[in-house]
Amino acid sequence: xxxxxxxxxxxxxxxxxxxxxxxxxxxxxxxxxxxxxxxxxxxxxxxxxxxxxxxxxxxxxxxxxxxxxxxxxxxxxxxxxxxxxxxxxxxxxxxxxxxxxxxxxxxxxxxxxxxxxxxxxxxxxxxxxxxxxxxxxxxxxxxxxxxxxxxxxxxxxxxxxxxxxxxxxxxxxxxxxxxxxxxxxxxxxxxxxxxxxxxxxxxxxxxxxxxxxxxxxxxxxxxxxxxxxxxxxxxxxxxxxxxxxxxxxxxxxxxxxxxxxxxxxx
Amino acid sequence: xxxxxxxxxxxxxxxxxxxxxxxxxxxxxxxxxxxxxxxxxxxxxxxxxxxxxxxxxxxxxxxxxxxxxxxxxxxxxxxxxxxxxxxxxxxxxxxxxxxxxxxxxxxxxxxxxxxxxxxxxxxxxxxxxxxxxxxxxxxxxxxxxxxxxxxxxxxxxxxxxxxxxxxxxxxxxxxxxxxxxxxxxxxxxxxxxxxxxxxxxxxxxxxxxxxxxxxxxxxxxxxxxxxxxxxxxxxxxxxxxxxxxxxxxxxxxxxxxxxxxxxxxxxxxxxxxxxxxxxxxxxxxxxxxxxxxxxxxxxxxxxxxxxxxxxxxxxxxxxxxxxxxxxxxxxxxxxxxxxxxxxxxxxxxxxxxxxxxxxxxxxxxxxxxxxxxxxxxxxxxxxxxxxxxxxxxxxxxxxxxxxxxxxxxxxxxxx
Numbered sequence: 001x002x003x004x005x006x007x008x009x010x011x012x013x014x015x016x017x018x019x020x021x022x023x024x025x026x027x028x029x030x031x032x033x034x035x036x037x038x039x040x041x042x043x044x045x046x047x048x049x050x051x052x053x054x055x056x057x058x059x060x061x062x063x064x065x066x067x068x069x070x071x072x073x074x075x076x077x078x079x080x081x082x083x084x085x086x087x088x089x090x091x092x093x094x095x096x097x098x099x100x101x102x103x104x105x106x107x108x109x110x111x112x113x114x115x116x117x118x119x120x121x122x123x124x125x126x127x128x129x130x131x132x133x134x135x136x137x138x139x140x141x142x143x144x145x146x147x148x149x150x151x152x153x154x155x156x157x158x159x160x161x162x163x164x165x166x167x168x169x170x171x172x173x174x175x176x177x178x179x180x181x182x183x184x185x186x187x188x189x190x191x192x193x194x195x196x197x198x199x200x201x202x203x204x205x206x207x208x209x210x211x212x213x214x215x216x217x218x219x220x221x222x223x224x225x226x227x228x229x230x231x232x233x234x235x236x237x238x239x240x241x242x243x244x245x246x247x248x249x250x251x252x253x254x255x256x257x258x259x260x261x262x263x264x265x266x
Numbered sequence: 267x268x269x270x271x272x273x274x275x276x277x278x279x280x281x282x283x284x285x286x287x288x289x290x291x292x293x294x295x296x297x298x299x300x301x302x303x304x305x306x307x308x309x310x311x312x313x314x315x316x317x318x319x320x321x322x323x324x325x326x327x328x329x330x331x332x333x334x335x336x337x338x339x340x341x342x343x344x345x346x347x348x349x350x351x352x353x354x355x356x357x358x359x360x361x362x363x364x365x366x367x368x369x370x371x372x373x374x375x376x377x378x379x380x381x382x383x384x385x386x387x388x389x390x391x392x393x394x395x396x397x398x399x400x401x402x403x404x405x406x407x408x409x410x411x412x413x414x415x416x417x418x419x420x421x422x423x424x425x426x427x428x429x430x431x432x433x434x435x436x437x438x439x440x441x442x443x444x445x446x447x448x449x450x451x452x453x454x455x456x457x458x459x460x461x462x463x464x465x466x467x468x469x470x471x472x473x474x475x476x477x478x479x480x481x482x483x484x485x486x487x488x489x490x491x492x493x494x495x496x497x498x499x500x501x502x503x504x505x506x507x508x509x510x511x512x513x514x515x516x517x518x519x520x521x522x523x524x525x526x527x528x529x530x531x532x533x534x535x536x537x538x539x540x541x542x543x544x545x546x547x548x549x550x551x552x553x554x555x556x557x558x559x560x561x562x563x564x565x566x567x568x569x570x571x572x573x574x575x576x577x578x579x580x581x582x583x584x585x586x587x588x589x590x591x592x593x594x595x596x597x598x599x600x601x602x603x604x605x606x607x608x609x610x611x612x613x614x615x616x617x618x619x620x621x622x623x624x625x626x627x628x629x630x631x632x633x634x635x636x637x638x639x640x641x642x643x644x645x646x647x648x649x650x651x652x653x654x655x656x657x658x659x660x661x662x663x664x665x666x667x668x669x670x671x672x673x674x675x676x677x678x679x680x681x
Binding site for chain 2: 052054060061086087088089091104106113114115116118119120121122123126127128130131132232250253254255259262
């Protein structure tokens with residue numbers, strides 16, 4: 001009891017000494033980071049190029065238009081609409097996700113060859129997004145309540161002052177035991193994330209490689225996820241990004257899943 | 267191969283509206299495909315040892331200029347078994363899109379219902395020969411020649427389909443498949459499709475919306491059975507069989523949504539066999555009710571399991587029993603089917619191992635379909651698999667195909 005109190009004081013003092021950050025709790029940092037990284041704007045559009053690179057250097061490309069609309073404040077419901085251009089065997093497929101905080105998303109896939117819309121069963125936590133090194137959760141985030149956050153330190157990364165937050169899932173059903181996230185204290189975007197497995201070994205690294213200011217929102221336009229164990233990596237570029245473009249609610253429907261409107265997907 | 271004049275009509279409808287789109291965005295895609303399926307049990311009835319052996323080119327042409335969109339998907343292939351070139355317009359239609367409604371006119375594939383290879387409210391044509399002989403799954407569905415109107419008033423969405431030109435299901439051919447034939451001695455057979463008249467125009471409607479997080483649909487159809495019925499010219503010692511498509515209406519509904527950590531599907535439909543309401547004509551199917559429950563769940567990374575239970579309940583069963591000629595195979599009052607689908611991806615979802623099986627507890631027959639598919643590059647994939655049939659009896663759906671086991675290869679270059 002006494003020991004932990006002493007430790008708490010020591011931590012508080014050290015945080016106070018390290019700068020003005022003692023006013024910010026790790027939960028607040030993560031909340032701001034979630035808003036900046038996954039919820040900017042009322043809606044969002046990007047042409048996404050994913051390059052999957054194997055250890056041997058073989059490349060595969062996944063190209064899509066991704067549309068997102070927020071419902072409610074940051075951390076709330078979101079709808080995603082994805083139209084695939086590449087590879088050839090998924091060309092013109094569309095994919096729709098209704099994301100809810102705290103429970104699994106609803107997902108629909110449209111298969112143009114037989115004009116069929118189907119719900120698909122997938123777990124956010126351990127489903128690779130289109131075979132890449134990113135999981136669904138890496139793409140669309142996860143509920144902040146599912147993790148504990150602790151501020152480890154502050155340091156410069158890539159020339160930016162960053163908070164280093166340790167993010168530990170409360171449940172044990174995750175692939176990683178914890179991750180460390182370098183969060184820019186200005187934009188609150190994650191600059192780097194290191195994933196550690198159950199044995200405490202670093203096995204996956206995310207880096208934000210390029211940041212652009214678009215309509216006043218700092219946006220990671222180039223990012224990489226590298227799996228250190230398999231040597232496989234995925235590079236993602238956002239070729240054209242726009243915010244607050246006025247996506248209608250009706251877009252996220254079976255009608256447009258079957259006939260994606262050109263004005264939004266091109 | 268379907269009637270050519272209809273392809274001509276469909277193409278003409280498409281071309282009629284091509285002119286405004288000529289200045290539009292045009293894209294051309296398609297694939298080259300090799301598809302071979304070898305018998306693994308015994309030779310075909312006609313002596314051949316392949317169910318499929320062909321190279322195929324598919325071209326897909328897209329052109330759009332708001333509010334119009336044109337799509338043409340055409341196949342040409344060389345069939346090594348018949349040693350003939352052939353072609354088919356798989357789809358060819360014009361879309362018109364407006365704010366609250368849209369229309370699609372021409373040959374088009376429509377898929378309704380929530381079953382996995384089990385169809386209740388999907389009353390549109392299927393190609394079972396393609397399905398049983400190891401073609402890619404998309405060839406199970408065939409286009410209809412008609413028009414579809416979509417209406418989206420907000421509280422629900424509606425699809426209305428009118429089909430003036432009837433398309434039957436395609437069943438395995440007697441040359442390439444061992445099939446049950448109740449009257450093998452009668453070789454003089456005539457197929458009569460419903461005449462193209464206003465009264466024979468098939469009508470199908472679907473209304474759908476979200477109900478408490480579930481996708482809910484209601485369906486109605488007025489048209490014909492797509493499986494032919496056989497009428498002999500004489501009851502005793504027939505010399506000729508007429509194959510025709512009796513009148514049918516279908517009413518049903520479906521629900522699909524997230525439940526029990528997976529996706530739950532429910533579907534039901536009532537098949538009203540309008541030319542045999544009393545069930546006393548043994549040549550025409552009785553009315554029946556169909557139910558389906560399905561459940562799909564991801565158990566671990568890149569592994570999904572899907573289970574289904576399906577049942578048909580025949581109306582007026584005693585009338586059916588009473589009128590069935592001696593020696594004809596009897597359909598049970600309850601005919602049921604179970605299915606399992608297992609799918610596991612490996613190597614960043616480029617290698618797929620899958621297993622699909624049907625088993626009928628009522629009849630005891632089965633279909634097994636293991637398959638391995640690998641995407642060599644973003645443009646080239648290949649699949650190898652097998653269709654294995656058995657159990658049941660010589661007349662049951664999969665039992666009659668007992669000697670038709672096959673192993674297949676599909677290789678496709680997509681561009």
